[in-house]
Amino acid sequence: MNDTTRTAPTSRRDFLRLAGATTGSPALLAGLNRTAAAQGGEPVIIGCPAPLTGIVAADGIEFRRGLEMAVEEINGMGGILGRPVEAVFVDTESKGDDAVIQAAQRLIDRDGASALITGYNLETGTALHDVAADAGIIAMHANTVVVHDELVKSDPDRFWGTFQYDPPETFYGVGLLDFVKGLEERGEFTRPNNKLAIVTGPGVYSINIANALNEKAAEYGFEVSLFETVNVPISEWGPTLAKLRADPPALIAVTHFYAQDQAQFMNQFMNEPTNSLVYMQYGASLAAFREIAGQNSEGVLYATVIGALQDEIGKAFAEAYKARFGENASPNGGGQTYMAMHAYAVAAALAGGPGAPYEEDQNRLVADRLRHLIYRGPVGTMRIVPETQSAYCYPSQTKDPSLGMPHIFSQIQDAAADGVLVAPPPYNVESFRLPSWMQG
Amino acid sequence: MDIVIQIVVTGTTLGAMYALAAVGLSLIFGTLGMFNMAHGLFMTIGAYAAYAAAGQLGLPLVAAVVAAMAAGAAMGVATHLAMVRFMLRSKAFETNVIVATAGLAILLQDFVLKLFGGYPYPQPVRVEGVVRLFDVAVARQSLVIVAVALVLIGAVAWLLLKTRFGMAIRATAINREAAQLMGVRTNSVYLQVMALAGALAGVAGVMISSLSTLSPSMGGDPLLKAFVICVVAGLGNAWGAGVAAFALGLLEAAIQYYVGVRFGFPVMLLLVIAILIWRPQGLFGTEKVVRL
Numbered sequence: 001m002n003d004t005t006r007t008a009p010t011s012r013r014d015f016l017r018l019a020g021a022t023t024g025s026p027a028l029l030a031g032l033n034r035t036a037a038a039q040g041g042e043p044v045i046i047g048c049p050a051p052l053t054g055i056v057a058a059d060g061i062e063f064r065r066g067l068e069m070a071v072e073e074i075n076g077m078g079g080i081l082g083r084p085v086e087a088v089f090v091d092t093e094s095k096g097d098d099a100v101i102q103a104a105q106r107l108i109d110r111d112g113a114s115a116l117i118t119g120y121n122l123e124t125g126t127a128l129h130d131v132a133a134d135a136g137i138i139a140m141h142a143n144t145v146v147v148h149d150e151l152v153k154s155d156p157d158r159f160w161g162t163f164q165y166d167p168p169e170t171f172y173g174v175g176l177l178d179f180v181k182g183l184e185e186r187g188e189f190t191r192p193n194n195k196l197a198i199v200t201g202p203g204v205y206s207i208n209i210a211n212a213l214n215e216k217a218a219e220y221g222f223e224v225s226l227f228e229t230v231n232v233p234i235s236e237w238g239p240t241l242a243k244l245r246a247d248p249p250a251l252i253a254v255t256h257f258y259a260q261d262q263a264q265f266m267n268q269f270m271n272e273p274t275n276s277l278v279y280m281q282y283g284a285s286l287a288a289f290r291e292i293a294g295q296n297s298e299g300v301l302y303a304t305v306i307g308a309l310q311d312e313i314g315k316a317f318a319e320a321y322k323a324r325f326g327e328n329a330s331p332n333g334g335g336q337t338y339m340a341m342h343a344y345a346v347a348a349a350l351a352g353g354p355g356a357p358y359e360e361d362q363n364r365l366v367a368d369r370l371r372h373l374i375y376r377g378p379v380g381t382m383r384i385v386p387e388t389q390s391a392y393c394y395p396s397q398t399k400d401p402s403l404g405m406p407h408i409f410s411q412i413q414d415a416a417a418d419g420v421l422v423a424p425p426p427y428n429v430e431s432f433r434l435p436s437w438m439q440g
Numbered sequence: 441m442d443i444v445i446q447i448v449v450t451g452t453t454l455g456a457m458y459a460l461a462a463v464g465l466s467l468i469f470g471t472l473g474m475f476n477m478a479h480g481l482f483m484t485i486g487a488y489a490a491y492a493a494a495g496q497l498g499l500p501l502v503a504a505v506v507a508a509m510a511a512g513a514a515m516g517v518a519t520h521l522a523m524v525r526f527m528l529r530s531k532a533f534e535t536n537v538i539v540a541t542a543g544l545a546i547l548l549q550d551f552v553l554k555l556f557g558g559y560p561y562p563q564p565v566r567v568e569g570v571v572r573l574f575d576v577a578v579a580r581q582s583l584v585i586v587a588v589a590l591v592l593i594g595a596v597a598w599l600l601l602k603t604r605f606g607m608a609i610r611a612t613a614i615n616r617e618a619a620q621l622m623g624v625r626t627n628s629v630y631l632q633v634m635a636l637a638g639a640l641a642g643v644a645g646v647m648i649s650s651l652s653t654l655s656p657s658m659g660g661d662p663l664l665k666a667f668v669i670c671v672v673a674g675l676g677n678a679w680g681a682g683v684a685a686f687a688l689g690l691l692e693a694a695i696q697y698y699v700g701v702r703f704g705f706p707v708m709l710l711l712v713i714a715i716l717i718w719r720p721q722g723l724f725g726t727e728k729v730v731r732l
Contacts, residue, residue, distance in 0.1 A: 054657050057558030094657075202702065230701045233661060235652035236457075238450025239696035239704075242443055260560045260653035271570045272577040292562040292653055 029342070032349040033078040043086040044079065044354050046071070046341065047107025047116045049128075054094025055233055056122060058259050058288040062333025063119035064089055065325050069334065070341035080345050081353050087341075088113065092121050100127040108135045114354040114363070115344055119336045120144060124204065126151050129162045136360030138367055140340045142166045142306055145205055149388035159389070161367045165340050165382050166306035166405055167393035169205050173212025175396055175407045176253060176279060176303065177220040179423055188432050192275050195225035195249035199240060199265075201232050201256030209255040209281060225249050234261050237268045248274035259283035263292035270296040273437035277301065285332040290415050297412045299435025302419060305393060305407045308335040308378050310421045310429045317378035318418070331378065331418070339377030347373055380405045380427075395424050445576045447693045453582040455689025456589035457651065460644035461666035462673070462681040463596055464637035470676030471613045471633045473534055477541040478519060479641055479666070480659025481548040486512040486642025487563060487649040487658065488556055495564040504565045508642035516638025519544065520631050528630070545659075552656040559655075566650040585647045592640060593682035599636075600678060609633060613676065668708060672715050674725020684723060 048067050051060035071087045079085050088111045090103035100123045107113040108131065115138040116128060125145030129152075132139035139162045141148075146168035152159045183189040196217050200210035210227070217224050225247050228240055234256075244252060252274075254262060262283040269278065283289055284302035293300075308314045308331035317338070318331040325334070347369035348354040355362030371389070375382045383392045383403050394404030406427055410419035413433055420430035465479045476482075489511035494504035523544065527537055567584050570577045600606035611619040612629045620626050648662050666681075669688060673680035691711070692704040699707075715723060 053553055053558040055655070057655065058560050061557070061559055228701055231705055233652065234701075235648075236450055236454050238446060238453070239693055240701055242446040242450070242697055245446075246443060260655070263562075264652065268579065271579055288560050292560065294562075 029074065029080075029346050029349055030077040032346070033081060041083065043084045044348070045107075045111050045113045046085060046087045046344070047104065047111060047113030048087055048089045048118050048337070049092050049100050049103035049107060049116065049121065050089060050118050051094040051121055052089065052091040054122075055258055055260075056094045056120075058286050058330075059119060059333045060091075060094070062286070062330050063337045065321070065329060066119075066334030066336060066338035067117060067341050069321060069324055070338045070345075074341070074345045080348050083353070085341075085345065092123075094122050097123045097127040099123075101131055104128055104131040104139070108137065108357045112357055113137065114348075114356055115140065115366075117337060117340050117344060118142075119333065122203070129159050132161050133158045135357045137161060137355070137357055137363050138344065138370070139163070140165050140344060140370075142336045142340070143205075144169045144305060146170045146208060147204065149385075149390050152389045153387055156387070161363060162389065163367075163370055163384060164388075164390040165343065165384075166336070166379075166391050167397070167407070168388075168390055169208050169305075170212050171305060171393045171396045171407055172209040172255075172281065172303065173214075174216050175305075175393075175409075176213060177216055177222070179303070179409050180251060180277070181220055182423065183432055189277065189434065191250035193248075193250050194221055194223050195247065195251075196222040197226035197228070197244055197249040197252045197276070198224060199226070199228045199230060199252065199254045199256060201230060201258070203232075203256075206255045206257060206281065210253075213253055213255070222251070230256055232256060232258060232261060235264050237265050240265075241268055241272075244269075244274055244276070245272060249276050251279065252276045253279045253281070255281040257282040259286040259289040260292055263289045263297070266293040266296040266300060270437065275438055277438070278435070279303070284412065285330070285410065285419065287328045287330045287418075290412060291328065293415070295415050297415050299433070299437065300412050300419075301409060301422075301432075302412075303407060303409045304332065306336055306379050306391075306405060307332045307408050307410070309380055309406070309408065309427050311427060313376065314378045335378045339375070339379050339382060342377060343370065343373060343375040343382055346375065374403070376402075380408075401426055442575050443697070445574055447697050448690065449573065449576065449578050449582060450696075451690030451693030452586050452686065453651070453689070454692055455686035456586040457644070457648050457662065458665050458669050458689055459589045459593060459682045459685035460585075460640065460647055461662040462669040462685050463593055463678050464640035464644065465663075465666045466670045466673065466676060466678045466681040467596065467633060467640070468637045469670065470678060471609055472524070472528070472630055473676075474524065474537045475534070475541075475667070475675075476519075476637070477538055477663070478515075478545040478548060479541075479637070480663030481545045481552070482512050482515045482638050482641035482659075483645030483648060483662060484552055484656060484659040485515055485548065485645070487645035487654055488552055489642065490565045490646045491556075491561060491563060491649075491654055495561075501565050501567075505643060505646055508565075508646045509639040510642070512638035512640070512642025512645070513635040514638070515548075516634035516636070516641075517631060519638075520634040524634070525627065525630070549656050556654075556656070560653040561655075563646065563649040563654055565646050581650055585651065588643060588647055589682075589685075592643060593679065596636075596640070597679045597682075605632070665705075665708075668712055670722075671712055672722060674722025677722065677724045680722070680724025 050063045092099045100121045117140045120143045125143040125147045128139040148164045200206045279301045290297045321331045350369045351365035392404035398404040409423040412419040422432045486508035490504040490508040493499045493507035567580045673684035696704040
């Protein structure tokens with residue numbers, strides 16, 4: 001299978017035509033490029049092991065697009081200290097650790113990647129760590145798993161170079177309960193009963209979120225009436241829906257996150273909806289969800305700890321992204337690798353340039369800059385917790401929105417458009433609307 | 441009562457999807473003694489052909505289903521002409537053909553990927569709306585899937601049991617040399633069976649993707665379930681595969697409701713183990729005497 005693709009460096013003129021206003025950092029990088037002595041013409045290789053095919057390809061394709069767009073912009077500003085950036089992609093086929101490790105190793109050994117930058121892969125969340133540590137390079141991922149934090153804390157001297165540029169999944173559970181509490185306090189939602197149904201997938205990410213919800217539910221006055229683990233992929237939701245219809249809860253939380261499976265849930269749920277709020281973990285943020293569920297997607301709530309904001313920076317990014325990749329492209333997915341690539345470029349420039357594989361001393365300098373960088377991109381602020389090398393979460397870890405990546409809640413109010421951000425302030429742009437199926 | 445109806449509806453829909461996938465697979469095994477690892481990709485190609493016909497060319501739904509059948513049949517014919525016929529008389533045919541068709545599946549999946557990309561799309565060939573069965577809302581598409589499965593299984597059974605073509609297939613399946621001596625053109629039979637199984641796979645792909653999503657890897661899960669069903673029914677027994685598919689679909693739905701969704705497939709696998717211990721030839725298979 002020929003699963004490796006490359007992006008060609010673009011010109012400064014192309015950059016100026018395509019982008020510019022998407023983040024404040026391009027100016028910083030451009031300034032560094034102007035003041036520093038150019039390092040020569042050897043391209044900086046960025047390796048991206050991403051799920052470009054398979055069950056989560058909808059995300060993987062956006063990861064590739066986001067990285068491509070960032071590379072174009074960076075090259076438009078003169079690269080990193082004069083060196084053009086080249087992205088190389090290897091398809092991990094939505095497979096597990098073995099596929100991700102092989103892809104990462106190939107990117108280092110064959111392509112000479114100075115850094116690995118990706119979104120998430122369907123791995124345990126620790127596949128990149130040893131590969132990056134052995135090669136002495138930077139790895140940036142958005143696997144959104146607490147196991148990353150634990151591994152980095154267990155041996156910080158070995159895993160100095162691996163960063164999770166978003167917060168771990170454990171913030172989702174309490175974040176959802178706080179969000180619902182906020183709706184109730186503002187009188188926007190009155191729960192018909194105290195029941196909470198949790199539907200999760202078999203992956204660690206989904207289960208950790210479900211467990212966090214399960215553990216905290218009682219503190220918020222909820223009783224967990226259903227805790228269901230489904231096999232994936234799943235297209236026939238009949239038995240789960242029968243249980244929900246037999247004992248309708250006030251809130252249904254689907255933490256299994258595949259966009260197409262969630263869409264089929266909504267298609268079948270809407271045949272006979274219950275009087276319940278429906279929350280879907282992450283997958284509903286992708287255009288594929290709305291495309292498959294159509295009108296049935298309207299009213300669904302979703303959350304992500306790393307999603308495109310709808311403020312000045314986020315909107316400018318979304319417009320440029322859609323202009324570049326089409327109306328159905330999802331800035332939520334692409335914004336992740338886009339921001340990570342830009343943050344890496346700034347950190348590498350500040351450190352005096354990227355190191356090649358096995359040039360550990362230079363790459364440690366880049367890692368040090370990343371660890372202390374406060375970077376504002378279209379998905380919010382990336383500020384790294386030094387002990388875990390994950391991003392701070394706003395509002396769960398910091399009350400200052402300028403110092404943490406926001407855990408955003410959105411609602412699909414029009415199937416033809418991206419969901420609108422309904423929490424937290426100051427990023428919310430619309431009010432929550434009671435879904436049509438709950439209005440009698 | 442509503443719960444029972446819901447389980448029956450879910451189980452029947454699951455069973456119909458499994459049956460559509462399993463019947464073609466079983467037909468090929470019964471005739472050629474070949475486990476076609478590319479059968480899942482035949483389904484995928486059929487599903488994408490319907491998507492292209494209805495979604496991109498704007499053809500009516502029936503024409504899109506015909507396009508899926510034609511694409512599946514073409515894949516079956518091409519596979520036979522370009523690969524299988526050269527291997528039929530090899531010593532370890534049954535093993536070799538598994539490896540060869542697995543390779544073909546990888547190649548075809550890459551082909552679909554290059555042509556349509558990895559992005560998941562909704563299948564436009566579907567019937568919208570719900571009907572009420574007692575007090576339960578049932579998607580019209582579920583009823584369509586069940587109806588299509590029953591019609592196709594019935595048609596295959598009629599073809600095998602009531603026509604000269606079916607007799608030739610059965611004769612070839614029982615003893616190829618004897619069938620040849622009786623004047624059956626076995627090479628033509630193989631080709632026709634591959635075309636028929638491919639056409640069935642094409643329809644199966646459309647029906648399965650109407651309830652799941654189009655993606656290049658969509659055939660993998662149905663192929664696995666179809667294989668399990670063929671083993672339970674007895675490899676090569678096409679109508680038995682249809683019956684087993686509905687029975688297992690209903691069992692899976694009941695287990696998913698009463699025990700837990702995640703236990704549905706593992707229980708199916710446990711059942712396969714039990715059946716293979718009790719009846720190694722499967723529920724509807726017949727014992728074979730092999731002289732050493």
